[in-house]
Amino acid sequence: MTIRLRSGTGRALHSTTGLRPALPTLYARFAADLAAILDQLEASGDLPAGIDRRNVAVEPPRDPAHGDLATNAAMVLAKPAGTNPRALAALIAPKLGELGHIASAEVAGPGFINVRLVSDTWRDELATILDSAALYGRSNMGQGQRVNVEYVSANPTGPMHMGHCRGAVVGDALASLLEYAGYEVTREYYINDAGGQVDVLARSAHLRYREALGETVSIPEGLYPGDYLIPVGQALAADYGDRYVAAPEEEWLGLFRTRAVDAMMDMIRADLGLLGIHHDIFSSEAALHAAGKVEAAVDRLRADGLVYEGMLEAPKGETPDDWEPVELSLFRSTQFGDDQDRPVKKSNGSWTYFGGDLAYHAEKAARADQLIDIWGADHAGTVKRIQAAVKALTGGRVPLDVKLVQMVRLLRGGEPVKMSKRSGSFVTLADVVNEVGKDVVRFTMLTRKADAQMDFDFAKVVEASKDNPVFYVQYAHARGRSLHRRAAEAGLALPATPDLALLDEEELALVKLAAQFPRVVEGAAAAHEPHRIAFYLFDLAAAFHALWNRGNDDPSRRFLLADDPARTGARLALSDAIGQIIRNGLAVMGVAAAEEMQ
Known part of the structure; x- marks a missing residue:
């Protein structure tokens, strides 16, 4: 699959772009209409004042045959209003039907209200998509709240591998x-x-340093064997000569540790750059400890009575022969939902990893309104304790959401992929990106929920078929882009302003799906689930392909009609709007849209 991409697209969408949210969505406008009617019912005494409306929803009905929109307003408000849902719905529905843009409002089932909009509403929405362009789908739901998203955070001991890729x-x-x-x-x-x-890293670099000076070395078990440390050793040899070849470890360990970590972080940044990923802040655990931040955070908790000296319970089940109770500094994490209190300091006086993590999250919480951590699924056991620590440190002011990401199994034609010689033990992210491309990797990583297992088959992800979501969505965009080229080649004189009244109900059904994009964005953002964008784009692409393919059986359904430039113009406007939604969604995913596929 060869893809020609749009110039300058597919980059991360940073707030510094200066773009502003588009107009309120169609769903938000209907919700405002509904709220005005509920206000009227309160004013007339048909609905008690002050009822909580937060659970009133406006959404597409599960079955499109039931209408364009549905609301549960009567179902939610009937009980606190002291009435039954159908009776309340019978008051709301007629008032909705009086609005000019609503064709009908019907009470269904136990009290749902199904609404059909007049066709021109969807034509207006199509025009809004075209006019809003890159702004369509943007929302102000966040209201500028500060969110800290921490992700990747791999140990700085080697290049990025595919185990890091999905979380990244x-x-x-x-x-x-x-x-x-x-x-x-x-x-x-x-x-x-x-x-x-990182001490193991420094010792591994020392071996490569000696190797660079001409010594024949073998990498013992327990050190890092990858070839990526060869340049580090060469740089150290160039800078220090043989000064540290026979020197005791205490003379070079700290220096080699710093140099090796810096080199690894340069490599990691470069690897992430291949995916178009660039972090705003890199926080050092070592610097956190050196600045006394751990002690300061623990002292805060101790002052609140949340850190005490005590002993952990014996491990459940058979007690190990070498286990003995030891007094430790413990955080009262059970007060915040954890299943046991957690040590913040070891018996030798050093801080536990949890102690450092606790202090780090205190630092992040001081500069954010929300925290989100993206962790590998193997860290599931530490979620409760960190959430407990953040609750304790912030008084519950700053929520922490931890998203767990399952590993990726690499396959080639169904067979497991062999490890990389460069890494010594894994397949590098760079190898994968260089083979299939950034956009294929990024899109594929979002084709399943983060907590679901994933297979990444090198053959499948570049396959030109409907079974490959990457291809299917890109093909929809490329198909749409081809229409203007083909129209120009055919010499079609298209109208300057398309007559959208020429679009029929089958074509407007595609607009209805496109109009869900802003709602999908807000739902995905609220749930912290970016894969919802990929799922939606696949559904939109499938609907576009289905409409396109109608022209194979019925030539009058084709997008380009040589003898009807007016209808062609309307259908190209529809295609352009679908392409715009696809571009907007792909941009959120950090994926460039395809201009053509060969």
Whole structure:
């Protein structure tokens, strides 16, 4: 599959673009109409004043045959109003039917209200999509709230691998989605440079340093064997000669650790750049400890009576022979929903990893209204304790949502992919991006919910078929873009202003699906689930392809009609609007739209 992309598209959507939200969505406008009617009923005494309306919803009906919109207003408000849902719905529906843009409002089932809009409403919405262009779908629901999204945060011990890739894409797409929905987003990476793994990295770099000076070395088990440390050793040899070849470890460990971590972070930034991912902040765990932030955070909790000296319970089940109770500094995480209190300091006086993580989240919470962490599924056991710590440190003011991301299994034609020689133990992200491209990787990572297992088959993700969502959505956009080229080649004299009245109900059904995009954006942003954008784009592409394919059986249904430039103009406007929605959705995902496919 060869894809020619639009110039300058597919980049992350940062709030600094200066774009502003579009006009209220069709669903928001109907919700305002409904609210005005409920106000009227309150004024007339048919509905008690002050009833909580927060659970009143406006959405598409599950079955399009039932109408264009549906509301549960009567179902939600009947009980507090002291009436039954159908009786309340019978008061609301006639008032909705009086509005000029509503063709009918009918009470259904136990009290739902199904609404049909006049056809011109959808033609107006099509014009709105075209006029709003890149702004269509943007929302102000975030109201500028500050959201910190921390993602990737891989140990700085080597290049990025595909185990990191999915979380990186999910986190970056979520950040873009939240920006699109009106939040002020900070993208953050936490560098785990204070643990024992960076000492192992430094020792591995020392071996490569000696190798660069001519020594023949073998990498013992427990050190990092990847070739990526060869340039690090060469740089150290160039800078220090043989000064540290025979020097005791305490003389070079700190220096080599710093140099190796810096080199690894340069590599990680470059790898992430291949995916179009760029963080705003890189926070160092080592710097956090050096600045006394851990002690300060624990002291705050101790002052509130939330850290105490105590002993953990014995492990459940058979007690190990070497287990003995030890007094530790414990955080009262059970007061905040955890299943046991957690140690913040080890018996040797050093801080636990949880202690450092607690302090780091305190730092983030001081500069955000919401925190979101993207973690691998293997970290599921630590979610409750960190959420408990954030509740304690912020008094519940700053919520923390942790999104767990399952691993990706790499396949080639159904067979597991062999490991990379460069890494020593895994397939690098760079290898994958260089083979199939940034956009294919990013889109594919969002074709399933983050907490569901995923297979990434190199053959399938570039397959030109309906079964490949990447191809199917890109093909829909490329098909639409081809129409203008073909119209020009055919010498069609298209009207300057398309007559949208020429679009029939079958064509307007596609507009109805396109008009759901702003609602999908807000729902995805509220749930912190960027994969919903990918799912929606696939459905929109499928509907567009279905309409396109009608022309194969009935030539009068084709988008281009040589003998009817007026109808062609209307259908091209429809195609342009669908293409705009696809571009907007792909941009949220960080994916460029295809101009043509060969």
